[in-house]
Amino acid sequence: MEPHQHNDQCKEVFAMLSDYLNLELPPETCDEIEAHIAGCRPCVEFAESLRKTVDLCRKYQPKELPAPLGEEAKAQLREAYRKMLAARRA
């Protein structure tokens, strides 16, 4: 890693990284960020670590699953659904 001093531009990029990764920035701001990142390896590495964090969140699969739906709970839902259909058809 190259020697690195956080400068104002690094801080600006740092503040906008999620918007950048979400493609929620105007094209000219994206260009500015990319121009900065091209010459700033720590910012590239940081942006990559944030992107991987988002990726882990998106791929998250819970270990815990709900217990199978009990008969009583299912009957309660089915009854509400029956009423819903009746109301929609009325």
Next chain:
Amino acid sequence: MERDTESQLARQLIAGEAGAFDRFVEYFRPKIFQYSWLMCGHREDAEEVAQETLLKVFENGEQLREPGKIRSWVFRIAKNACLMKRRKSIFAPARELSLDEFMPAKHQDENGVRMEIADWSSLPDGKAMRSEMRELLEKAIRELPEAYRSVILLRDMEELSTQETARILDVSDDVVKTRLHRARLAIRQRLDEYLRGNGAKEGEKTHGTAPAQ
């Protein structure tokens, strides 16, 4: 693709097609459970939230006009059900997260000032490590103040848009963006700490077993 499936499920549900009820419940119940389990922290609460949410979806289903918006409709109800279940004792304290606390620290070495971050180029693989990462991620999410936790769950786990999340949480788009960024930074920091600790341990092991020259 998932959104198309959901719209279709909602359309079939409204039309009263055979099997639509079961398919809808089977699809959405685990999703609501996952969200509420991470929001509430208690399995029992999460199961109750899933049941109450589905019940409300059907009770108010008469008003469902846009099947394409079923996901945000369901999660708006789930969010409210979670709020009703809130047990404050397990919740991370409400506080604002600031950007500065997540800017990686710097240190000085022979090459100058460097940023202290882990090597993320290859995340640990293997079943045990993936399970450890998942637990760490869950812990990091639970440690977030509620306002940030709800945003990251809706935006990054449920992949709702900024606008949909803003409507569900009754805040502006800008608030969603700000909270999402800080929540991601907080989680990134937790994972980074773990990766650095892990790297250090592996390093020690390598050095410890290396034959003396």
